[in-house]
Amino acid sequence: MENQLQIYNTLSRKKEVFIPLRSGKVGLYVCGPTVYGKAHLGHARPAVTYDLLFRYLKHIGYKVRYVRNITDVGHLANDADEGEDKIAKKARLDELEPMEVVQIYTNDYHKNMQQLNVLPPSIEPRATGHIIEQIQTVEQILAAGYAYESNGSVYFDVEKYANDYPYGELSGRKIEDLQTNTRVLDGQDEKRSPLDFAIWKKASPEHIMRWPSKWSDGFPGWHLECTAMSCKYLGDTFDIHGGGMDLTFPHHEAEIAQAKAAHGKDAVRYWMHNNMITLNGQKMGKSLGNAISLEEFFTGEHDLLEKAYNPMTIRFFMLMAHYRSTLDFSNEALQAAEKGMERLLKAVETLDKLEAKAESTVDVKSLSGKCYEAMNDDLNSPIAIAHLFDGVKMINSIADDKASISADDLEQLKSLYSTFVFDLFGLKKAEQQGGANTEAYEHAIDLLLQLRVDAKANKDWATADKIRDELAKLGFEVKDTKDGFSWELK
RNA sequence: GGUCUCUUGGCCGAGCGGCUAGGCAGCGGUCUGCAAAACCGCGUACGGCGGUUCGAAUCCGCCAGAGACCUCCA
Numbered sequence: 001m002e003n004q005l006q007i008y009n010t011l012s013r014k015k016e017v018f019i020p021l022r023s024g025k026v027g028l029y030v031c032g033p034t035v036y037g038k039a040h041l042g043h044a045r046p047a048v049t050y051d052l053l054f055r056y057l058k059h060i061g062y063k064v065r066y067v068r069n070i071t072d073v074g075h076l077a078n079d080a081d082e083g084e085d086k087i088a089k090k091a092r093l094d095e096l097e098p099m100e101v102v103q104i105y106t107n108d109y110h111k112n113m114q115q116l117n118v119l120p121p122s123i124e125p126r127a128t129g130h131i132i133e134q135i136q137t138v139e140q141i142l143a144a145g146y147a148y149e150s151n152g153s154v155y156f157d158v159e160k161y162a163n164d165y166p167y168g169e170l171s172g173r174k175i176e177d178l179q180t181n182t183r184v185l186d187g188q189d190e191k192r193s194p195l196d197f198a199i200w201k202k203a204s205p206e207h208i209m210r211w212p213s214k215w216s217d218g219f220p221g222w223h224l225e226c227t228a229m230s231c232k233y234l235g236d237t238f239d240i241h242g243g244g245m246d247l248t249f250p251h252h253e254a255e256i257a258q259a260k261a262a263h264g265k266d267a268v269r270y271w272m273h274n275n276m277i278t279l280n281g282q283k284m285g286k287s288l289g290n291a292i293s294l295e296e297f298f299t300g301e302h303d304l305l306e307k308a309y310n311p312m313t314i315r316f317f318m319l320m321a322h323y324r325s326t327l328d329f330s331n332e333a334l335q336a337a338e339k340g341m342e343r344l345l346k347a348v349e350t351l352d353k354l355e356a357k358a359e360s361t362v363d364v365k366s367l368s369g370k371c372y373e374a375m376n377d378d379l380n381s382p383i384a385i386a387h388l389f390d391g392v393k394m395i396n397s398i399a400d401d402k403a404s405i406s407a408d409d410l411e412q413l414k415s416l417y418s419t420f421v422f423d424l425f426g427l428k429k430a431e432q433q434g435g436a437n438t439e440a441y442e443h444a445i446d447l448l449l450q451l452r453v454d455a456k457a458n459k460d461w462a463t464a465d466k467i468r469d470e471l472a473k474l475g476f477e478v479k480d481t482k483d484g485f486s487w488e489l490k
Numbered sequence: 491g492g493u494c495u496c497u498u499g500g501c502c503g504a505g506c507g508g509c510u511a512g513g514c515a516g517c518g519g520u521c522u523g524c525a526a527a528a529c530c531g532c533g534u535a536c537g538g539c540g541g542u543u544c545g546a547a548u549c550c551g552c553c554a555g556a557g558a559c560c561u562c563c564a
Contacts, residue, residue, distance in 0.1 A: 030564095032564090034562085039564095041564095042564045046564050049564095172494065173494095177560085245559085247563075248559075249560070250559095250561090274564070276564075277564085278557080282556095284564095285562095285563055286563065317502090320503065325503080325504090328502075330501080332501055332514080333502045336515080337502080337513075340513045340514065343513085346527090350528095380504080383504060386512035389511095390512080393528095396527090396528055397528085397529065402528095402530090459523075464524095465523095477526075478525095478526080481527085
């Protein structure tokens, strides 16, 4: 019980102490991407958020099964009944086989996630790979009496469900309000109520993604996959379900209803929702046309970007804000994050070179405690980072002989930074090229700078400055240190 | 229209009734042949108006502005 993690549960709207269903084990499900386009900055938010959660849960000793799905069918492009499947639509536009579209963007997503150093989940199920499970779930819901068949499609009976169970708990919605506010869409005559949603949809003749079922040749409803797959891999009741805030209604509300209708009990114990990324104060979203793809961030090829940003900068940028706050994108903010991260990573390097003394004038234990306290408080990474920056001062002061550290404390400090910076926050140092060529050129630069040291010893400032300035022109940053020099290629 | 959330110093962002995070940028200093880096110090912000309280950025009310969801969305 050393680390008592508290998680904000959307269901109760407050922070709750996290106690898993089965001691020592955690079942975590997160809504993954719909693979019909390039991943954008918004996709990185939940990925990084729940990656942090995944890493932290493992760090504090849990065995975690992390399931994050790939949605490759079931989301309609437009209005519920008249629209067509997103994937199918994209396939027609590009004249590709639907699964080809899915594969392209799945590969893309994986690549981006790897660049962001997001760990792969334990299981990454695809909706199309679980049609049978989804059909079974439809059958269960029908058998329980919370769905009805209409013209080859099966609809969830929201009103009947709402009579027996609370509906709208998660999103704070009242069914009466929904009834008066629901927009009337075309072709809803198949439904008994506009609130009802399809759990199996009959495919129109031109619809290319279709599977046989007893009701019709069709495809599963938009919300069903998560219910079917989370329960398949994590059980009828599991610990944590995460996703973007925009999924709270109707997606997660529908999930709750489906699972309860099918199994008679609540599936999820803790609901977590990450907030949105905004651009000029407005949500960044594909449908809003203001999304910047991750690839564009990494290459800098977008009108709004002043430069290319390292994936680690994006990651750090996100960690510097709490996951439940909106995070506003700007070049200025991103560059501030970039510099801050560099300073942090540099301090970690400095830390490796520190020498222990007999006595400590710094309080490592307290620093460590504060970092864990922040993480336990609903994954407050910005607070933890703030404390790590306090530690940066500590490290630099020790390096400057303005403070000292004992061997024990030094070990602890190293372990703290290695744990937080690399294991939990998942940051990586800038890639070193390595190899024989690199080594040779590094020695050449060292040689030049050694000549500069000699020049300095002879007070030959002209030569010394020339070496430094010329190297600077080539992109090298040279710094003098107490006993020599250091350099890096910017 | 309904439901909900937010408004913090030049920028980004913590904060959840007293002890006034942190990063970036800026200013002054130390160090340095000069730089760079680092270190030290500085700037006292909480949309407006009221109220509760000994005390409010933090609680309540009103007003203003922004946003989210209600339709696919991370």
